Amino acid sequence: MSDSPEDARGESANPAIEPDKLKQLASEADRLAANPTLLQKIRADRESEQQLEARLRPYLERLEENAARVSRLLTFFDQELGKLEGGDDILRAAVVFIHAYLEDFLRTLAAELLPAGDERSFEDIPLSGSKSFGRGEKFALGQLVQHRGKTVDQLLRQSVFDYLRRSNYNSTTEIASLLARLGFRPEEHNKAFDAIDRMIERRHQIVHRADKRSSSGKTMLQPIDRAEVVEWLQATLSFTSGLLTPLMQRLPTLLDKGESGTPS
Numbered sequence: 722m723s724d725s726p727e728d729a730r731g732e733s734a735n736p737a738i739e740p741d742k743l744k745q746l747a748s749e750a751d752r753l754a755a756n757p758t759l760l761q762k763i764r765a766d767r768e769s770e771q772q773l774e775a776r777l778r779p780y781l782e783r784l785e786e787n788a789a790r791v792s793r794l795l796t797f798f799d800q801e802l803g804k805l806e807g808g809d810d811i812l813r814a815a816v817v818f819i820h821a822y823l824e825d826f827l828r829t830l831a832a833e834l835l836p837a838g839d840e841r842s843f844e845d846i847p848l849s850g851s852k853s854f855g856r857g858e859k860f861a862l863g864q865l866v867q868h869r870g871k872t873v874d875q876l877l878r879q880s881v882f883d884y885l886r887r888s889n890y891n892s893t894t895e896i897a898s899l900l901a902r903l904g905f906r907p908e909e910h911n912k913a914f915d916a917i918d919r920m921i922e923r924r925h926q927i928v929h930r931a932d933k934r935s936s937s938g939k940t941m942l943q944p945i946d947r948a949e950v951v952e953w954l955q956a957t958l959s960f961t962s963g964l965l966t967p968l969m970q971r972l973p974t975l976l977d978k979g980e981s982g983t984p985s
Contacts, residue, residue: 777969779829784961787822791815791954798947812945813927819950819957820924823917824890826961827899830968831888834903836878846884891925893918900964904971910963916956923953 794815802808835846890896893914897907926932926943933940 777965780826780965780968783822783826783829784958787818787825788954788958791818791822794818795947795951795954809945812947812950813932815950816920816924816927816945816953819920819954823957823961824888827890827896828886828888830964831899831903833968834971891921893921905964905967910960913956913960916953917960919949920953920957 794811797803798808798811798815802811890899893911896917897911897914900907900910923932923945926934932943932945934943935941
């Protein structure tokens, strides 16, 4: 009789589990079966992990997507496009993207945390649907009619989202103020602020002055250095990624409260 495939290999294709391991698995199964509460807790923990992962996904996706977009621009510059007349404008576009990506991340972070804040967190946030911006104000009871059917939490979140859609962060002073408002310690996240401030200032120069300066009666386009743009990208990535760890520590509490930081 010819050898079976298992004999030809000298071992079974499905090696048996060691007896001690079987006993351990059986004991674990008995323990879970005898303790439904423990089994429910394990299932709840797994669900919480999945929810936590889902809540973190928008941040990770934003980090990856926006970094990739800026990196592609730098790649275009390094290739033939950067050698053409006006090729430096690729670097200027990259600076604008870096700042836009930073603001997008901060708004997403604020949308997650502000609705769960205390009364002071809403001091300058107007009621959703009002025409004011940048300051809290009194409102007549009739203004709530347009929100009939919403819970208080839903109205708070919608007011925050409306406010954030019109918000800008044009200095690290404003960024630090937002971090403090969200419950972070700005002094623990300000290592990259010098580079970020220079990036924001250059972005302002590009967007509002076409990156030109007057000198000796002449208006001249300012040179831009690729290495500096890379430094600004790295500084922004370092700052935003540095906020993820404290965010992860706070998200489980938000999950327990049933908060949702994603605009509808």
